[in-house]
Amino acid sequence: MRFATYEYEGAERAGVVRDGVVHPLPEGITVLTLIEQAVLHAAGAEALETPSELTVDQVQLRPPLSPPSIRDFVGFEAHIEGVSKSLDGLEHVPEEWYRAPNFYFTNPHAGHGAQDDVAVPAGCSVLDFELEVGAVIGRAGRDLTPERAREHIVGYLVFNDWSARDLQKPEKNLGLGFSKGKDFANTLGPYLVTADEVEDRRDPDGFLDLEMTATLNGELIGRDTLANVSWTFEEMVAYASRDAWVRPGDVLGSGTCGWGALAEHWGRLGERLPPPLTPGDEVELTVERLGTLRNRVVAGRTDVYLPRARKRGRTPRP
Structure with missing residues (x-):
């Protein structure tokens, strides 16, 4: 099944999408609530029994759910290799990357x-997209x-982890993880596609073989398969749950696929081609079976709040 959250005639509702038709769920019901109550499939089947004339083209799709948390992994070796050269000038994969499926927490409210x-964040002149797949936790x-x-x-759903590369680099140098280079936007959707819908695309090693493509202004600039990720989602979930809880609705991102971000092109080509995103650009990210995200970049705010640190005396108090 494909679950959507959408806006129609000024109201936000949840529904099930089949063959382009939206079958609304009862008012007040959210996709997250159904996941938490372990009744997602039952509620979806009931909704599909009611005829509907509402089509996807008539609604504005919202993120399928509001996740309690988003862990974003870095699961594709090719992406790490290309972006390392872009950000650090070194075309290599750190040895630490191979030891475990590392992740960072990003903003679930963006x-x-x-x-x-999607607006360009304040102070950013090097905006980039990142093509990923997100797995959604169904039970704790x-x-x-x-x-x-x-x-x-x-x-699963398609996940665009937007990145302000010029803000991201100095944050990376501090070694504390990302903040304003990442927390301004992520795109989730277009639907939450239940796991059974893609199970037949699992290869003998347990990886989902789903084609992933990135298009900028109508031109295809990147293609990969989810099967090239170095850890299965099951391995990533297991690692995330070590000494910690994963909860219903949590999203775990696969990491950006090979050639799934402009920074990879910049690193491998040695120049910023295609150039960083600017207002008017349209980014289209598609994952086989899961759907397409189509976002236009628009101008953001021009004022930048950037308080500099005050240098303080270093004499310790007694």
């Missing part, structure tokens, strides 16, 4: 829908094994 405009778990973790994944 969600944009599949058709929303802690200290999971990869075998058990599969039961905890309710579905």
Whole structure:
């Protein structure tokens, strides 16, 4: 099933999408609520029994759910290799990357829908997109094994982890993770596609073989497959749940696929081609079976709040 959250005639509703038709769920019901109550499939089946004349073209898609948290992994070796050269001038993959599926927490309150405009963040002149797949947790778990973790994944969606590269680089140098270079926007959608819809695309090693493509202003600039990720989602969920809880609605990003960001092109080509995103650019990210995100970049605010540190005396108090 494909679950959507959408806006229609000024009201936000949730529904199930089949063959381009939106079958509304009862008012007040959210996709996250259905996941938390473990009734997602039952509620979806009931909604599909009611005829509807509402089509996807008539609604404005919102993020399918409001996730309690978003962990973003870095699962594709090709992406790390290309971006390392762009940001650090070194075409290599750090040895630490191979040891475990590392992740960072990004902003769950910065969600944009599949058709929303995305504003350039203040102070940014090097805006980039990142093509990923997000796995959505269906039920709580802690200290999971990869075998058990599969039961905890309710579905998948397309995930664009927008990046302000010029803000990201100095943040990276501090070693504390990203802040304003990442927290301004992420796009989730267009739907939450339940796990059973893609299970037949699992290869013998447990990876989902779904084609991923990135298009900028109508020109294809990147293609990869989710099967090239170095850890399965089950392994990533198991690692995330070590000594910690994963909760219903949590999103775990795969990391950016190979050639799924402009920074990879810049690193490999040695110049910023295609150039950083500017207002008017349209980014289209598609994952087979999951759908397409189509976002237009628009101008953002021009004022930048940037308080500099005050230098203080270093004499310790007694």
